[in-house]
Amino acid sequence: MFQLVNQKNGNTVYAGIREFSSAEGEVTLSSYLLDALGIQESDMQHLQLAENGVVDLANEAEGNPADEGIQVTVKARQLPKGTYVRLRPLEAGYDPDDWKPLLERQLRGNFTTLTKDSMLSIQGAKGEEFRLLVDKFQPEGDGICVVDTDLEVDIEPLNEEQARETLRQISAKAQRAPGTTSGSSVGHAIDIWKDVEGQVLEGDYVDYELPSWDRGSAIAIELSVLDEHEVDLFVSPKTNRQRALPRDTEHVFGDFSSPKDGVKRIVIQPTNAELEGAEGLLISVHGFSMSGGDFNGAKPAHYTLRARAADVHGSAATPIDLTTPQPSADEERCKNCLQIIPKRTMMLHENFCLRNNIICPQCKNVFKKGSEEWRNHWHCPSHPDAWLSNPQSKSKHEYVQHTQHTCPSCGPSSPFTFPSLPELARHRTTVCPGKLILCQFCHLEVPQEGDPLDPSSEAETVLSGLTAHERADGARTTDCHLCDAIVRLRDMAAHAANHELDKATRSRPEVCRDELCGRTLHGIGPRGQVNGGTRMGQGPGNDLGLCSLCFAPLYVNMHDPEGRALRRRIERRYLTQLMAGCGKKWCANEWCKTGRANQGLEKWGSSAAAALPLVKPLLEEIGDHSKPMHFCVDEASQRRKTMADMLAAEGVWEREWCVAALEAEGGNLAKARGWLGDWAPTKVTR
Numbered sequence: 001m002f003q004l005v006n007q008k009n010g011n012t013v014y015a016g017i018r019e020f021s022s023a024e025g026e027v028t029l030s031s032y033l034l035d036a037l038g039i040q041e042s043d044m045q046h047l048q049l050a051e052n053g054v055v056d057l058a059n060e061a062e063g064n065p066a067d068e069g070i071q072v073t074v075k076a077r078q079l080p081k082g083t084y085v086r087l088r089p090l091e092a093g094y095d096p097d098d099w100k101p102l103l104e105r106q107l108r109g110n111f112t113t114l115t116k117d118s119m120l121s122i123q124g125a126k127g128e129e130f131r132l133l134v135d136k137f138q139p140e141g142d143g144i145c146v147v148d149t150d151l152e153v154d155i156e157p158l159n160e161e162q163a164r165e166t167l168r169q170i171s172a173k174a175q176r177a178p179g180t181t182s183g184s185s186v187g188h189a190i191d192i193w194k195d196v197e198g199q200v201l202e203g204d205y206v207d208y209e210l211p212s213w214d215r216g217s218a219i220a221i222e223l224s225v226l227d228e229h230e231v232d233l234f235v236s237p238k239t240n241r242q243r244a245l246p247r248d249t250e251h252v253f254g255d256f257s258s259p260k261d262g263v264k265r266i267v268i269q270p271t272n273a274e275l276e277g278a279e280g281l282l283i284s285v286h287g288f289s290m291s292g293g294d295f296n297g298a299k300p301a302h303y304t305l306r307a308r309a310a311d312v313h314g315s316a317a318t319p320i321d322l323t324t325p326q327p328s329a330d331e332e333r334c335k336n337c338l339q340i341i342p343k344r345t346m347m348l349h350e351n352f353c354l355r356n357n358i359i360c361p362q363c364k365n366v367f368k369k370g371s372e373e374w375r376n377h378w379h380c381p382s383h384p385d386a387w388l389s390n391p392q393s394k395s396k397h398e399y400v401q402h403t404q405h406t407c408p409s410c411g412p413s414s415p416f417t418f419p420s421l422p423e424l425a426r427h428r429t430t431v432c433p434g435k436l437i438l439c440q441f442c443h444l445e446v447p448q449e450g451d452p453l454d455p456s457s458e459a460e461t462v463l464s465g466l467t468a469h470e471r472a473d474g475a476r477t478t479d480c481h482l483c484d485a486i487v488r489l490r491d492m493a494a495h496a497a498n499h500e501l502d503k504a505t506r507s508r509p510e511v512c513r514d515e516l517c518g519r520t521l522h523g524i525g526p527r528g529q530v531n532g533g534t535r536m537g538q539g540p541g542n543d544l545g546l547c548s549l550c551f552a553p554l555y556v557n558m559h560d561p562e563g564r565a566l567r568r569r570i571e572r573r574y575l576t577q578l579m580a581g582c583g584k585k586w587c588a589n590e591w592c593k594t595g596r597a598n599q600g601l602e603k604w605g606s607s608a609a610a611a612l613p614l615v616k617p618l619l620e621e622i623g624d625h626s627k628p629m630h631f632c633v634d635e636a637s638q639r640r641k642t643m644a645d646m647l648a649a650e651g652v653w654e655r656e657w658c659v660a661a662l663e664a665e666g667g668n669l670a671k672a673r674g675w676l677g678d679w680a681p682t683k684v685t686r
Contacts, residue, residue, distance in 0.1 A: 001113055001145060004029075005073040006037040013037060014079060014143035016112030027074060032110075036118050039070055079113060082144030084152045086136040090119070092157075092165035103153055107146055115143045123408065133158070178204075184287070184300060192219075192307050199300035200231060202289035207245050209238070210307050211280040216270055220310035221283060223255075223264040229301030230288035230396055232256055233264045237278035241467075242429060243436040243445050246284040248421055249405065250428040250435075256288075256400045256421065257386070258393040267310045283307075288396060337366045363387055409434025415453060431458065433468070441473045441489045466490055482678055483527060503681045506530065508656040513545035515628035516589055518640025520656075521547055524664040528679030545625045550633065567619060573631065574615040578605040582632040591618075591630035640667045647672070653680050 005012050013036035022028050029037075106122050114120075114134050122130040132155075137144050157163035179186045185198030187207035192214075200206050213219050223233040234246035235253040244250050252274050255264040268275065287301055327333055327340045334341050336353045358369050360377060362384075367374035373389045380386040386397050405424045409432055410416035418424040428435060431452035436445050450468030451457050461467060466474060474490025487495045509530045510521040521540055525532020533539060533548075542551045544566075554569050574591065581593030589595035596603060605611025621627040633641075640662040647662075647669075648655035657680035658672070665671035 001077050001079045001143075003075045003077045003143075004033060004037060005075070006039065007071040007073060009038045011036060011038045012142070013115045013118060014077065014113040016145075016147070027072075029072075032121065036115065037072065039072075077143075079143050079145040080139050080141065081149040082114065082137060082139075082146055082151050083149070084136075084138035084154075085114060085134065085144070086154045086156060087120070087132040088135050088156055088158045089162070089166075090131040090133055090158065092162045092169065099153070099155060107151070112147050113143050113145055116141070178206075182300065190283070190305070190307060192309065195304055195306040197302070197304050198285065199302045200285050200287040201300045202229075202287040204287050205245070205247065206285045208283040208285075208305065209280050210283060213281075213307065214309055215275070218267055218269050218310035219281070220308055221266045221268075221281070222306045222308070223285060224304040224306075225262045225264075226302040226304070228390075229299075230258060230392060231264075231301050231303055232286040232288050233266060234284045234286060235266050235268070236282045236429070237274050238280045238282050239274075239277045240438040240440065241435075241448075242274075242282075243438055246282055248286055248288075249408075249424050251284070251425050252429050254422065254425060256396070258388050258396065260388075281307075338364060407432060407434075409447070410452070427452075437467055437469070439470055439473055441470060441476070464490070499678075503679065506679075506681060508654055509660045510545075511656050511659045512547035512550055513625060513629050514547070514550045514631050514633060516631070516633045516638050516641055517547060517550050518633075518637045518642075518644055518659055518667075519547045519549065519663055520660050521545065524660050528664070528675070530660065544622065544629070546629065546631075549637070550629075550631055553631075567622065570622065571615055571619055574618060575605075575608060575611050577630075577632060578611040578614065579608065584632065584635070586635045586638065587632055588638060589630060589632045592632050595632070636667060643667065643669055643672070647676070652676075652682050654683065657681075 002015050002017075003012060004015055013033055015033055029039075102122065102124065106120075111120075114137070116134055116137060118134050120132045120134060122132060124130060135156075157166060178184045184200045184204040185206050187209075189209050189211055190196050191210070191212070196208065198206055210219075210221075221233065221235055223231065225231045232248065233255045234248065234251035236242050236244070236246040236251050242252065246252070246254070248254070248256075253266045253268060255266055257264065268281075283305070285303060285305060325340065330343055331340050332343050332346050333339070334346070334349060334353055336350065337357050337359060341349045356369055357366050358374060359366050360379075362379050365377075367377060367389075376391050376394075377389040378387060378394045380397060380401070383397075383401060386401070388394070400422075401420045403420070405418050405421055407416040407418070407424060407427060409428070416427070418427060431450075433449050433452065434447045437448045438444075439446050446469055448467035448469050449472070450461065457468060460471070464471065471490060474488060476489050477486050478489060478492070479485070480487050480492070480495060482499055485495070507530070509524070511517075512519050512521055520530075522531040523533020523536075523538060524530065525535065529535075538548065540546060540548050540551060541555075544551065544554075546554075553573065554566060556565065556569065558565060560566055577589065577592040579593065581587075581595070581597070582589070583594055585594075585598065587595040587598055590599070590601065591604075593603065593606070605614050618630070622629075641659070644655060644658040644662055647653060647658040653661075653676050657676060661672040661675040661680065662669075664675055
């Protein structure tokens with residue numbers, strides 16, 4: 001920590017280091033430190049300092065430095081960590097909804113120390129400025145450190161008179177709270193079927209949300225103002241890239257105009273890129289107000305809000321005649337008011353019209369000479385569509401379109417000062433580091449960060465589709481749940497795409513030839529590995545196309561090069577199944593006496609003479625692997641085969657992959673679906 005002393009007036013303030021970026025021998029002071037030291041802008045003009053307020057501490061030019069300008073002494077100091085601070089507002093009426101998050105955000109982001117008897121300037125959520133006097137510390141002293149400490153804060157009025165005035169203002173504000181008769185309406189979700197009526201006070205916002213509409217059609221948001229109040233309409237799609245409620249300084253679509261018919265209309269086409277991934281539309285109705293204006297804030301403005309499908313092409317059944325009506329043979333057009341007048345009365349009309357009426361050369365509207373409406377009539381040379389006949393609309397237009405506005409997140413430097421509110425809103429919804437986004441990695445609403453003046457940063461944002469915050473947050477690593485590789489979060493999408501490409505080229509596993517068996521021929525290894533059993537030396541061990549468990553009853557350790565003994569064993573097993581059965585209550589084998597009885601089928605081949613003709617065709621098909629075999633299996637294998645057929649019937653995966661999934665997950669249907677999603681290509685992919 002450091003103590004800064006202005007040698008000219010003795011003002012002292014404590015400060016910490018924000019960053020080490022200045023040249024050696026130079027210190028950059030913030031506006032807060034300059035105010036605390038009593039250094040005015042006029043004091044620095046003759047020093048020819050840089051615009052950022054750099055004071056060269058190593059400058060020892062000839063002459064007395066004290067006579068030439070300002071000398072600031074910097075001393076290293078060790079400050080205790082603060083446990084308590086008392087703040088006193090310098091003005092009455094300070095009543096933020098919650099001081100705690102406001103002070104936490106400001107102190108954590110902008111201060112490392114607090115100096116006794118200094119003044120803090122805190123920015124409110126609505127852009128207001130709170131000036132607070134630092135009155136008392138614990139531990140006592142001239143300054144405390146507020147980094148990495150729990151700080152108890154008390155806010156007390158400066159005196160009794162201020163306390164009474166604050167209570168009076170709070171009471172008056174409560175009477176005009178949202179939802180009361182004299183206050184603004186309370187926002188809620190709306191739909192396209194019902195109009196919404198409400199009211200809004202000057203300076204307030206009423207926030208609505210349109211969660212659903214026909215995404216294939218244009219949507220029109222209309223606002224009808226029922227009196228002469230200035231009410232604005234703002235709309236922002238609610239997406240991962242737009243999370244803030246629409247405001248006059250931050251919106252995607254907005255209407256600041258003062259329409260002659262009192263109706264504002266924003267039409268959003270379905271092809272608008274801003275609607276990509278939109279969860280809904282955030283709609284805000286704003287009662288316009290500006291400091292120094294002569295608007296009456298006591299009465300709320302009444303309005304009607306509606307959302308409906310827009311007819312962007314118009315109606316062919318009701319054509320509009322845009323031609324100017326022409327006078328008939330016995331009529332003439334007045335050169336002053338441009339009305340069509342009968343020729344016989346034209347002289348009388350012109351005498352009266354020229355004496356009493358005057359026409360605006362730009363909009364061709366006719367006004368009475370000397371009327372208040374004519375005196376207040378105005379046109380903007382930069383915006384031809386902007387004209388009205390009241391001073392309020394002109395003041396509003398000047399404030400919105402021709403007044404410098406500074407981005408509250410970027411600061412007052414020249415690149416971030418904009419000539420109009422629409423320009424500022426465009427900045428705050430595009431490249432502003434303070435724009436709120438929903439981070440896809442930490443799943444929190446955070447500022448997008450970044451440097452809007454750095455072309456490389458903006459290029460990386462466009463190419464990667466990630467904001468600066470997401471690029472930093474996505475640098476964290478995690479394990480791939482499929483291959484256990486260590487992958488950065490921001491690279492996980494590309495890594496997962498590689499797995500999808502690998503799935504699309506995988507060949508189907510071979511399944512056991514036994515029609516009742518729910519196993520693959522070569523087994524399934526870890527991480528979706530096909531032929532895992534064979535690779536580990538646990539293959540089927542036969543050329544019949546049966547898995548090792550189905551072939552086990554047929555195995556005999558003898559030399560049988562032509563397979564005659566194997567053929568006799570297969571014949572004997574078929575005959576045994578048909579004549580005696582397996583005796584298992586779960587058996588569903590149609591080539592088994594027990595299985596046919598369990599299913600209520602008629603008996604087959606109860607004797608050898610009757611069974612041999614049935615078995616003979618099966619023996620002829622032994623060498624044809626496309627033909628199934630019919631041996632009884634265990635209950636688990638039979639159940640897996642049934643579930644595999646159910647999964648395959650859904651039409652998403654091939655039957656072979658369904659058998660492999662159930663084998664890998666031990667017959668658990670839910671886990672098998674997850675295995676299929678991770679490792680099996682779908683029919684569409686193939």
